[in-house]
Structure formats: structure tokens, C-alpha cells
Amino acid sequence: MTDTPYKQTFLGLDFEAPSSLALAHPSALLRPPVTRQARAQDTALAGRRIIVQRQMGGSADWLTDSSATGGGSQGHPDSETWRIIARARVDQQAGTILEARALCVPAGATEYDNTAGGTWDPDGVGGQTRVSLTWTNAAAQTANEVVTFTSGPAGGDGAEDTETGSAWAQLEHHYAAVVRPQAAPNSLSEADKWSEWPTVDAVVADLGGVRVVHFVLSEFPADHVVDDADVTSTANGAGTGVWPVKIPQIEQADGATYEEHRFGTHRALSTAARQTARIGPRIANWTSYTEADTGVADTEAVPVNVAGGVTARLSSGTNTVWDATAAGWDLLGTARAPEHLTSRVSGAGSIPVRVRVYLKRGATVGTVGVFRVQTSTRSFVEVGCDPIGTSYAWFTATGWLEAPVATDDGYPVLQDFLTATNGDIDVRAWDVTYGDFPAALP
Amino acid sequence: MAREQGSQAGAKEDTIFLGYDSGGLDIDVSQNMTDLTASGNGGYETTSARGAIVTARTLEARWTATAGEVNAGLIVHGKQDQTDYTYILSTDGSGVICGKANGNPVWTSVAVVAAKEYFVSWAMRDNPDTTGASDAMISEYVVYNITDTTLVAMGQELHATPTTDVTWDLSIAGWWTGGGGFVFQPTNAPVYARVSTTHHPNVEVWEDWIAARTAYAGTAADGIVEPVGPRPIASGLADSGEWAGRQAWGYAAATTKATAPRSWSLLVNEALTDATAVKAEPARWRMLAPGDADYTLSIQWLRWVPVPAEATHAWVRAHTSSSGVIARSLRVYAFNRPPGLVKIGAVQSPALIAFSAQVDWTGVAGTVEEWHELGYVRLPKFTEAIPGWTGTVHICLAYAGSGFTVNAWSARPARRFVPGGIVP
Numbered sequence: 125m126t127d128t129p130y131k132q133t134f135l136g137l138d139f140e141a142p143s144s145l146a147l148a149h150p151s152a153l154l155r156p157p158v159t160r161q162a163r164a165q166d167t168a169l170a171g172r173r174i175i176v177q178r179q180m181g182g183s184a185d186w187l188t189d190s191s192a193t194g195g196g197s198q199g200h201p202d203s204e205t206w207r208i209i210a211r212a213r214v215d216q217q218a219g220t221i222l223e224a225r226a227l228c229v230p231a232g233a234t235e236y237d238n239t240a241g242g243t244w245d246p247d248g249v250g251g252q253t254r255v256s257l258t259w260t261n262a263a264a265q266t267a268n269e270v271v272t273f274t275s276g277p278a279g280g281d282g283a284e285d286t287e288t289g290s291a292w293a294q295l296e297h298h299y300a301a302v303v304r305p306q307a308a309p310n311s312l313s314e315a316d317k318w319s320e321w322p323t324v325d326a327v328v329a330d331l332g333g334v335r336v337v338h339f340v341l342s343e344f345p346a347d348h349v350v351d352d353a354d355v356t357s358t359a360n361g362a363g364t365g366v367w368p369v370k371i372p373q374i375e376q377a378d379g380a381t382y383e384e385h386r387f388g389t390h391r392a393l394s395t396a397a398r399q400t401a402r403i404g405p406r407i408a409n410w411t412s413y414t415e416a417d418t419g420v421a422d423t424e425a426v427p428v429n430v431a432g433g434v435t436a437r438l439s440s441g442t443n444t445v446w447d448a449t450a451a452g453w454d455l456l457g458t459a460r461a462p463e464h465l466t467s468r469v470s471g472a473g474s475i476p477v478r479v480r481v482y483l484k485r486g487a488t489v490g491t492v493g494v495f496r497v498q499t500s501t502r503s504f505v506e507v508g509c510d511p512i513g514t515s516y517a518w519f520t521a522t523g524w525l526e527a528p529v530a531t532d533d534g535y536p537v538l539q540d541f542l543t544a545t546n547g548d549i550d551v552r553a554w555d556v557t558y559g560d561f562p563a564a565l566p
Numbered sequence: 567m568a569r570e571q572g573s574q575a576g577a578k579e580d581t582i583f584l585g586y587d588s589g590g591l592d593i594d595v596s597q598n599m600t601d602l603t604a605s606g607n608g609g610y611e612t613t614s615a616r617g618a619i620v621t622a623r624t625l626e627a628r629w630t631a632t633a634g635e636v637n638a639g640l641i642v643h644g645k646q647d648q649t650d651y652t653y654i655l656s657t658d659g660s661g662v663i664c665g666k667a668n669g670n671p672v673w674t675s676v677a678v679v680a681a682k683e684y685f686v687s688w689a690m691r692d693n694p695d696t697t698g699a700s701d702a703m704i705s706e707y708v709v710y711n712i713t714d715t716t717l718v719a720m721g722q723e724l725h726a727t728p729t730t731d732v733t734w735d736l737s738i739a740g741w742w743t744g745g746g747g748f749v750f751q752p753t754n755a756p757v758y759a760r761v762s763t764t765h766h767p768n769v770e771v772w773e774d775w776i777a778a779r780t781a782y783a784g785t786a787a788d789g790i791v792e793p794v795g796p797r798p799i800a801s802g803l804a805d806s807g808e809w810a811g812r813q814a815w816g817y818a819a820a821t822t823k824a825t826a827p828r829s830w831s832l833l834v835n836e837a838l839t840d841a842t843a844v845k846a847e848p849a850r851w852r853m854l855a856p857g858d859a860d861y862t863l864s865i866q867w868l869r870w871v872p873v874p875a876e877a878t879h880a881w882v883r884a885h886t887s888s889s890g891v892i893a894r895s896l897r898v899y900a901f902n903r904p905p906g907l908v909k910i911g912a913v914q915s916p917a918l919i920a921f922s923a924q925v926d927w928t929g930v931a932g933t934v935e936e937w938h939e940l941g942y943v944r945l946p947k948f949t950e951a952i953p954g955w956t957g958t959v960h961i962c963l964a965y966a967g968s969g970f971t972v973n974a975w976s977a978r979p980a981r982r983f984v985p986g987g988i989v990p
Contacts, residue, residue, distance in 0.1 A: 171827070171830045171831060172831075172873070172874050172957075173831040174833075174872075177869075179869070181838055181839050181840045182839060182842055183840045183842060184842040184846050184847045184848070223954075227868065227869075227870045284848075284850055287850060288849040288850060288852055289850065289852060289906060292905065299954025299955075301953065337866075340869075340870065403828045403829050404828055405829055405831040407831070407832070414838075414839050417839070417840060439837040439839055440837035440839060440885075440973050441837070441935075448937075450885075450935060451885040451974040453835055453836075454832055454883070454976035455832075456831060468580075469773055471773065471778060471779065471781055471782060472769050472770075472778065476767075500779075501717075502768055502769060506722070523704075524767035526768075526769045531881045532980075533782050534937060537937070560694050562694040563695070
């Protein structure tokens with residue numbers, strides 16, 4: 125067989141699931157079903173997981189408000205300095221690309237420092253929001269991309285209309301499709317680097333007087349490219365086209381020889397096992413940013429500070445131990461029992477997760493932290509943060525969290541706690557995603 | 567008790583030993599049905615290959631300690647001369663419950679045991695973030711005081727992969743030392759002991775042995791509204807070919823069914839750091855809900871989100887802080903486009919489609935924090951061919967009444983079916 129090092133599979137958003145009538149007893153599962161059966165599970169990839177989203181944080185006005193410019197102190201952002209709003213680190217699902225959407229109202233005014241005149245003078249009306257992305261794969265290769273949306277001005281001076289409901293009539297919808305490492309579509313060898321669960325760092329930032337109601341970066345099934353020799357990939361690595369029809373193969377790829385071994389019992393079962401371990405929801409991500417808490421000269425969201433010797437909630441609420449009646453986050457309500465062993469538990473569910481937190485310490489050397497996400501009295505995951513430096517960094521841990529057993533099950537509530545010891549800690553973001561598999565980046 | 571295989575309580579497909587004091591701890595009621603040699607209150611098995619587990623495993627036992635009881639061996643796999651062991655689940659020389667491997671403690675509970683009944687579990691799994699030999703495994707433990715129904719300790723530790731030897735012995739309620747007899751026996755016989763070959767998450771441990779959560783009973787929400795059209799047979803299953811047999815059929819059905827909605831993620835999932843009370847937002851952000859002037863939409867809660875394929879509804883819940891006896895209502899709207907948007911770019915907006923769900927409450931004189939289930943809201947996906955809009959919905963909260971804050975809310979995608987007429 126000719127060496128064919130790469131296989132590209134184009135995915136569809138609305139891939140039809142197989143009819144279960146075909147599986148009715150006593151019909152047998154017969155060829156060519158291995159491909160189609162495995163790829164039928166691609167329906168899962170149409171989940172369109174949201175990688176990162178940001179909103180106003182509950183504030184009752186914009187950072188860039190409608191006040192006049194030209195005062196003696198800075199009252200509006202300048203037009204050149206990006207301010208970081210949100211950060212996320214996620215293992216991107218195999219075979220997907222990203223798409224971005226931003227919902228804005230017209231931007232406000234910016235200022236510059238007229239040092240000669242001693243005032244902060246108008247410097248135009250408008251703004252931008254962007255997401256900067258860095259992908260890292262298991263081989264520690266990286267790639268980048270930036271998507272920027274430009275928002276129009278509200279009017280001559282950037283002040284919002286005061287008429288009731290005027291913001292609704294002025295909504296701007298921004299959209300960018302096909303957000304992926306730039307070189308990926310141009311060569312199969314490049315696309316192969318990013319098709320299998322790369323870790324993506326997303327940094328959302330604003331510029332000038334932009335007023336963002338909601339921003340979403342989400343996954344979209346596109347295509348999957350895999351090295352022919354790699355049998356340890358998800359279903360999309362199973363390839364398409366003509367399959368050998370005579371003999372079921374049960375062995376793995378034969379070293380450097382690019383023969384077609386990606387089918388048969390072994391392949392199908394390994395695919396199922398791998399998908400079970402990896403394919404799941406994006407659960408939650410938080411940023412410390414709010415419109416009201418951020419200053420016009422800030423270059424990043426004001427962190428939540430937790431003093432030494434204190435345990436505190438980060439996002440919302442004041443409870444220091446898990447409380448079913450306190451505010452918190454949600455997990456997806458699907459009927460999941462412990463993975464791989466769906467017969468072992470009934471009436472309760474838990475899912476494997478990866479938890480990440482982005483923080484740094486204050487001045488005290490030897491400060492350590494424990495970040496905990498807890499969903500019930502009996503289920504939590506802790507991330508030990510030690511040693512902590514004076515620069516922000518991600519810390520991670522895996523574990524299992526109790527999850528709802530159905531869509532309308534309101535039992536578990538995800539609450540976030542940080543315990544700081546010896547010194548204080550600043551926190552800017554945290555992330556919870558399904559799966560406890562090895563990640564390309566911690 | 568959660569599901570087991572057959573009729574034996576506690577015997578699961580991954581159980582390699584299960585013994586109950588009521589029937590004799592040496593009697594193995596797992597599917598292995600390989601009894602131990604009875605000794606003391608428990609028993610042992612020499613040259614125990616089944617106990618030599620250094621990958622994923624779970625050890626669980628329940629027993630009544632005496633005050634400060636030291637060296638009470640619950641489950642042990644080790645050498646007869648006591649110079650090495652795969653694991654020891656016991657109290658240590660100070661009377662603290664612990665788990666040890668190869669001469670070193672892996673985890674230790676927080677207090678000396680009292681004259682109480684305890685449940686102990688020790689689950690081990692591979693560490694996906696291992697940086698080397700020293701942190702190749704994660705152990706999770708639970709120590710629960712059954713007498714007082716209190717949690718004593720629960721946590722996890724990173725450690726090296728334990729070493730073992732299939733010639734070492736498995737002991738329950740002690741440690742078989744051959745000529746030295748059965749030592750490290752607890753004063754009281756364990757009620758049960760179980761050894762499993764997989765990692766059991768804490769939820770499973772609690773469900774099995776401590777306390778099951780209140781049974782999920784579903785909600786009163788019904789009214790199945792969205793028809794799911796007949797699905798064509800697209801997979802070629804049942805074509806002639808190389809796969810055959812019920813095993814393959816079973817695998818296909820199970821994995822497809824389980825995988826289908828796996829990656830559905832929450833459409834909205836927020837806890838608001840700076841939550842502001844309703845009616846405090848600027849008037850320019852407000853709009854009366856279409857067709858119902860009693861409700862006010864606020865742009866601060868407007869979300870434009872992609873919807874997973876085949877999702878038809880969202881289950882919405884919200885957390886509020888409210889004060890005062892006031893009639894209140896919180897409603898969630900799902901729109902195909904924002905109300906009030908006449909054009910989308912240069913294109914005339916399509917007709918507005920809106921669905922909603924709501925929750926009503928009154929409150930009390932003091933401040934109350936509580937979760938509300940707004941229930942299912944149907945999702946009108948935008949279907950016009952406008953780039954970036956197809957397959958999205960706009961979700962927004964609306965309020966009636968005053969004196970409350972929305973602190974957190976979420977929208978879970980769901981798929982609901984019409985009864986009858988379904989082509990499976």
C-alpha cells in the first residue's frame with residue numbers, strides 16, 4: 125500500500141445519528157459501519173462548546189461612560205492601550221475550529237493626556253475588542269491568531285442615547301468564522317498539528333471606548349487531519365473512503381509503514397474509550413473583570429485579592445463553606461454516571477474534570493494557596509498552588525465533581541473558594557472543563 | 567445501595583473481594599467467590615495475585631474503633647515478614663487512620679480515632695499531570711464518622727506508583743505473618759471490606775456506603791413540545807460486511823447513545839461579581855418585554871449564543887437575593903433575534919420569535935438567597951442565511967417587581983421529544 129501519511133476528514137455540523145432501528149435485534153453490526161458508527165458519534169462534536177465568554181459582570185454602567193471628556197484627570201480610556209478582560213485555558217476538542225461573536229452597543233469616547241494643557245482631551249470616539257489565541261500541542265509546538273472587532277461610535281461625543289430602550293435598537297453584532305492557526309488550512313502537515321486536542325490560551329481584551337454586552341468564542345466542527353501512523357485519536361481519525369472489506373484487522377499501525385490499520389475491532393474500541401475519556405462539556409470559566417470595578421487606566425481586570433489566612437469566594441457570594449443556597453455556577457445536566465462504568469451508580473452522577481486557576485502571590489515569599497471548586501457536600505476538587513511567584517501563572521489539577529443527573533436536576537452547585545496561607549493572593553481567572561486526560565499544557 | 571451485579575449488595579463488576587462480617591469476613595461474596603482462609607475476625611489469602619493492584623483501585627471498609635486504637639489493619643497486601651507491602655489501610659501507631667504503601671504513608675487522617683464507627687475509603691488512579699515517578703498516582707480518601715454522621719477527612723495526595731509482588735498476601739482485618747500469626751487485628755471486626763480494581767469517585771463512595779442523595783424525581787415540567795423528525799438510516803448499519811455479532815451491535819448502540827449529547831455545554835453559566843439590583847440599570851438598557859408590559863428586559867443580561875445541533879430547549883435557573891414581602895417574577899426569554907432590531911446590517915430582520923419561562927415568588931421581610939428553577943424555554947434558532955447568525959439564539963432575563971438582585975444564572979441545552987410518531 126502506498127504511504128499516505130495524512131488523512132483528512134471533513135466533518136458536518138448536522139451529522140445524522142444512525143437509526144436505532146438498524147440496531148434492532150437480531151440484525152448484526154456489519155460493514156461498513158465501523159467508519160460510520162464511529163463518526164456517528166461526531167454528533168457530539170456539534171456541541172459547539174463555548175471556550176470563553178465575557179459580559180459586564182453585573183455592573184450598572186459602562187467603564188466608558190457618557191461623561192464629558194476634557195477634565196483635569198483621566199475619565200475615559202485612551203485610544204492605544206489594550207486592557208485585558210478575560211483569560212481562559214482550554215483543551216480544544218478534536219476536529220474543531222473556533223468562531224467568535226461579539227454583541228456591542230456603540231462605543232464611547234477616548235482621551236489622551238494633554239500634558240501641556242493639563243487636561244485629558246478628546247481623542248476620538250470608538251473602540252475595539254479582540255481575542256488573542258495561542259495553541260500548544262502535545263509536542264510543545266505553538267501557533268497564534270488574533271481576531272479583532274471594531275465598534276462604531278455612539279455619536280459625536282460618545283455619549284449613549286438616554287431614551288428608554290435605545291441601546292436595544294443600536295446593538296451591533298460582530299462575527300468571525302474560521303478562527304484557527306493561520307497555516308493550518310494550507311497544508312495537511314500543519315493541520316495535523318492542531319487537530320488533536322491542542323491546548324488553547326485565549327486572552328480577551330478591549331481597546332478605547334468599546335462597550336461589549338457579550339462576547340463568545342466557541343468551537344465548531346470543521347475537519348480533522350491525522351498522521352496515518354497515529355491510531356490513538358478520536359473517531360475523526362478513522363478516515364473515510366474505501367475500506368478493506370475482506371479481513372478484520374486487529375493490530376495497530378506497523379511503525380513507520382503507512383499501511384491502513386485504522387479499522388477493525390481494536391480501533392473501534394480504542395476510539396470509543398478515548399472519546400469517553402475526552403469528549404465532554406466546557407463547564408465554566410470566570411474572570412475577575414467587571415465594568416464597574418475596572419479603572420479607565422487599568423491594563424487588566426482588577427484581581428480578587430484573598431488575604432493570608434483567609435478562605436474566600438472569588439466570583440459571587442460570601443460563604444466560606446459550600447452552601448446549597450448560595451450563588452454559584454452550573455454543571456451540565458446530563459445523565460452521567462462515573463465514566464467507563466455507567467452501570468455502577470444510579471441516582472447520582474459525577475464527571476472527571478480539569479480545574480485551572482490563574483493567580484499570583486503578593487509580597488510574602490512562601491505564600492501558598494489552595495483553590496477549590498465544590499459542587500456538593502461530598503465532592504470537590506482542589507488545586508494546590510505552591511510555589512506561587514509574583515507573576516501570574518496557571519495552576520491545574522484533575523478530579524471528579526458531582527454533576528446533575530438530568531437536565532432539570534438542581535442538586536449540585538459549583539462554588540469557588542481560595543484559601544491563602546502565609547500571604548495574600550491575587551486571582552484573575554479560573555476554568556473548569558470536562559476530562560482528566562493529560563493536557564498539552566498544564 | 568447503588569447498582570451491583572446480580573443480587574449481592576456491594577458486589578460490582580470491578581470487585582475482586584467483598585466480605586461482610588455478618589456472613590464471615592473471610593467469605594468472598596464478589597463474583598470471584600474465592601474465600602479467604604479464616605483467621606481472627608477476618609481472613610487472609612497467601613500469594614494473592616488479585617490483591618497485587620498498583621494501578622487504579624479502591625479499598626473500602628467500615629469498622630468500630632476503640633478510643634485511640636493503634637495498628638488496626640483493615641485491608642493489607644504485604645509480605646509475611648512485614649518488611650514491605652503494596653498497601654495498608656489501617657490506623658497507625660498513633661491511632662490515626664491512614665493509607666500507606668511500601669513503608670511510607672500516602673495519606674493520613676486528621677485525628678486520633680475515638681470509640682466511634684468509621685467508614686474509610688482509599689481510591690487511587692493515574693495522575694494525568696505527572697511530572698515523573700514521584701507523582702505518578704493520585705490517591706483520594708474519605709474518612710467518615712458514622713456514629714456522629716460527620717465527615718472527618720476528605721482529600722487527595724500525589725505519590726509514586728506503589729510496588730508489589732504477587733507472592734504477597736491479602737489480609738482482611740489483620741495482617742497474616744505466617745508463623746507469626748495474624749497480627750494487626752482491629753479490636754472489633756469490620757462490618758465489611760471491599761477491594762475494587764478501578765478508581766471510585768467520592769460520589770460513588772458516598773452513594774455506596776455513606777448516604778445516597780435524595781432520589782432525583784424530575785420536575786413537574788412536561789408538555790413535550792418539539793417534534794423530532796424521522797431520522798434517516800445514514801450509517802450503513804446492517805449492511806453486509808466484516809463486523810458481525812451481538813457484541814458489536816451492543817457496543818455500537820451503547821456508545822452512540824452515550825456519546826450523542828456529550829459535548830453539549832451550558833449556553834449561559836454566570837455568577838456575577840458585581841450583581842446590581844433590578845431597576846438600578848440605566849433606562850436606555852431597558853425594554854418592555856414583547857407582548858407583556860409587566861416585564862422589563864435589561865441589556866446587561868442579553869446573551870448571543872450558538873446552540874448545539876439537536877438542542878430544542880434550555881433549562882434555566884437563577885439565583886437571587888431578595889428582601890421584603892413583594893410579589894416578584896423573573897422570566898427568561900429566548901429570541902431568534904433581539905427585539906427592537908429592525909435591520910441586521912442591510913437586511914430587514916425576520917419576524918421576531920420569542921419563547922419564555924418564568925418563576926414567581928414573594929419573599930420575606932429579611933434578605934433571602936435562593937435558587938429558582940425557571941424551567942424549560944424553547945429555543946427559536948435563527949435560521950436565516952445571515953453569516954454568524956444561523957444556529958444562534960438570543961437569551962435574556964426580564965423582571966417584574968423590585969427589591970432583588972440576580973447573582974447567578976445558567977441555561978442548560980436540552981432536547982425534548984414529542985410522544986408517539988418517533989422514528990427511532
